[in-house]
Amino acid sequence: MSEELVTREQRGNISILTMVYRPYNLLGPKLINAIVEKVEEAQKSGSRAIVIRSGLRHFSAGADLDIFDKRVTEGSGGQTNENRRLTGVEFLRFMELLPIPLIASVHGVCLGGGLELALSCDYIIAASSAKIGSVEATLGLHPLLGGIQRQVQRIGAQRAKEMSMLARRYDAPTLEKWGLINLTVPEESLETATLSVAEEFAQGPTLAHAATKQLVHVAVNEGVDAADEAMAVIQAPIWASEDLKIGLASFRKNGPGLAKFAGR
Numbered sequence: 001m002s003e004e005l006v007t008r009e010q011r012g013n014i015s016i017l018t019m020v021y022r023p024y025n026l027l028g029p030k031l032i033n034a035i036v037e038k039v040e041e042a043q044k045s046g047s048r049a050i051v052i053r054s055g056l057r058h059f060s061a062g063a064d065l066d067i068f069d070k071r072v073t074e075g076s077g078g079q080t081n082e083n084r085r086l087t088g089v090e091f092l093r094f095m096e097l098l099p100i101p102l103i104a105s106v107h108g109v110c111l112g113g114g115l116e117l118a119l120s121c122d123y124i125i126a127a128s129s130a131k132i133g134s135v136e137a138t139l140g141l142h143p144l145l146g147g148i149q150r151q152v153q154r155i156g157a158q159r160a161k162e163m164s165m166l167a168r169r170y171d172a173p174t175l176e177k178w179g180l181i182n183l184t185v186p187e188e189s190l191e192t193a194t195l196s197v198a199e200e201f202a203q204g205p206t207l208a209h210a211a212t213k214q215l216v217h218v219a220v221n222e223g224v225d226a227a228d229e230a231m232a233v234i235q236a237p238i239w240a241s242e243d244l245k246i247g248l249a250s251f252r253k254n255g256p257g258l259a260k261f262a263g264r
Helices: 029-044 065-074 088-096 113-119 147-166 172-178 187-202 206-222 224-239 242-254
Strands: 006-011 014-019 049-054 102-106 109-111 123-127 131-133 183-185
Touching (some): 014 029, 029 088, 088 113, 102 113, 102 187, 131 172, 147 172, 172 183, 183 187, 206 224, 224 242
Parallel strands (some): 049 102, 102 123
Antiparallel strands (some): 006 014
């Protein structure tokens, strides 16, 4: 039996996916396929939040260079012969449109494709000691999965060009100030803080969170006008949700912020 590249642990409504693809969680078809499989398992189990973290020294040291050697030999960047379920762009969209909040918990180094994986999540929490960057330019490349455009969304064109063209490694507090990541915590607090954030997401109104993710995706890719047009359809499931009934009843009885949502 082959060793799992990603393990899944269920803690209440939270699925914790731990990457253990030795030595450095190099992102390529094998690891991407394993992540997709475990995310699908988490969704089927009824998880209301998913944490992606590493069980190794680093979150991810970048891409699996073996796939680049093959592409150079073939003279093509095509991904059709790489035994992957999803192309790189399809993978990021799968993550971004998943109707469940995704939290990336980052320690060690998070470089190249590892950063693109983190950027596909809804919330990034990082240890203050983490080193993060788009280092593909050192290989004669640039971020291939969509990291550039996702950096532009978060930190603007000038910073995105700086990150991708200078290929520096940044400390997590700097990238929190820029707005690329959400929260920096001491390394010894990372697990506790991650689970606290994940629990907060998991206790929320799950269908409303899914609608929020969809609307954000439309807004950043098609513009605010398109998001306005899409709102009625995207919001429709909320009106039939058990969570809305719970939320309204709780507000009337106890005031705001005390609803115990069911995730339905």
